[in-house]
Amino acid sequence: MRIVSDASFTYAASTPAAAAPCAAAVLYLQPPQAFYALVPAYILSEAFLSVSTAVVVELVPADLRSSTVAVFAFLTVNVGGSLQLLLGPIVAAFQAAGGGVTHAEAFRMGLYLLFPGGLALSGLLFTVMLVIVTVRPHSAGNARDALEQYQTPSTDTLYGDAPPPALAAVASVA
Numbered sequence: 001m002r003i004v005s006d007a008s009f010t011y012a013a014s015t016p017a018a019a020a021p022c023a024a025a026v027l028y029l030q031p032p033q034a035f036y037a038l039v040p041a042y043i044l045s046e047a048f049l050s051v052s053t054a055v056v057v058e059l060v061p062a063d064l065r066s067s068t069v070a071v072f073a074f075l076t077v078n079v080g081g082s083l084q085l086l087l088g089p090i091v092a093a094f095q096a097a098g099g100g101v102t103h104a105e106a107f108r109m110g111l112y113l114l115f116p117g118g119l120a121l122s123g124l125l126f127t128v129m130l131v132i133v134t135v136r137p138h139s140a141g142n143a144r145d146a147l148e149q150y151q152t153p154s155t156d157t158l159y160g161d162a163p164p165p166a167l168a169a170v171a172s173v174a
Contacts, residue, residue: 008055009130012048017123019044023116027108045119048126049076059133083114090114 022041026034053069060068087110094106101109 006130006134008051008058009126009133012051012055013123013126013130015044015047015051015123016119016126020116020119020123023119024112027111027115048122052126083118087111087114 019041022037022044025037026041028034029037053072056068056072057065087107090110090113091103091106094101094109095103
């Protein structure tokens with residue numbers, strides 16, 4: 001198994017953190033300038049996906065990679081794509097807190113919390129993972145041995161030492 005380099009985690013941590021000020025500028029600036037800030041915000045905020053997918057692929061044993069990448073993609077798309085549903089409750093919470101906050105101000109504060117705040121949180125979590133993976137010794141071999149102790153090939157479980165019936169039927173025809 002390959003070992004993930006610290007540069008991958010550093011890149012994955014730095015790009016969302018660098019995108020957070022650009023995302024804040026998108027919300028702060030007026031429309032012509034906001035569109036100019038949107039370009040680096042999108043480029044930097046989406047750059048971590050390829051690196052984080054590569055990190056997931058490298059950290060997981062070969063026989064679990066496809067399932068792990070599928071779960072990773074599912075969580076990235078469905079959880080990350082559904083976070084805008086939190087905007088309504090956040091706006092209501094800002095308005096319920098009082099202080100004379102209008103709906104437009106509460107909406108803007110909610111957007112600041114979710115868009116640049118989410119990117120900053122993503123960069124922070126990647127930084128925490130960088131520290132954990134760097135400090136913790138790699139013990140994937142021990143975990144793999146422990147997992148294989150409880151797993152047997154599916155044909156052994158179903159048919160014992162005999163070949164599966166489909167193979168025997170094909171062999172008899174040939």
